[in-house]
Amino acid sequence: MQRTELDTYLNQYLEVARFRDYCPNGLQVEGRAELRSIVTGVTASLALLDAARDAGADAVLVHHGYFWRGEEPRVTGTRRARIALLLAHDINLFAFHLPLDAHAEVGNNVQLARILELPVAGRFCEQDIALHGAFDAPLPLSALARRVAERLGRVPLVIGRDDQPVRRIAWCTGGAQGYLEEAVRLGVDAFISGEISEQTVHLARESGVAYIAAGHHATERYGIRALGEHLAARFGLAHTFIDIDNPV
């Protein structure tokens, strides 16, 4: 398919225009015009680009791309190396940040709910990105933490008592520890995100809302992969998801 056709489709499918974001969403680095094979990954790191080039990708699609607001804009050092690789091999780079967190089918938060079997009842927070719901019956925090460890392949950092019952739950993938306060206001028993900050611990302890830091990378693997699978099924593109491990 043509790059322009994919670009138009993605902007519409992911409702890019609906979001105020910290980076440009969509085509970030232009490569060849015709696409047969795509690679998806969480972050457009040099390791992912190397692997995508070896796989013969015409386009790389990521959740974390380039050109973040407030970031040093000069194309030097590691940024130069990444962009040089894309340009030298004529590979397109597409990035989708908040639109991919929020999407109702391939979004990171909906996909995390699928992996962890979390009940989706509604949305909250900035631009309706985060999700919440309630289990039919409460489960102990330790059981939920075990499920997170098993399904994501990474032991989470948990703030709360093992036997604390969790019925109402909210979650937002990545670095959404700042949303804990809104989750507390929502009245949930536990909040899951990727990262954790020093102050998150105190807020969790003092509010009584348990906090599970399940990993930024570990919680954001699923949206971009689901997007790649969707595009492969719809347009007949060859698709490979490449997981470049990140302990954070």
Ligand SMILES: [Zn+2]
């Ligand atoms: Zn992220």
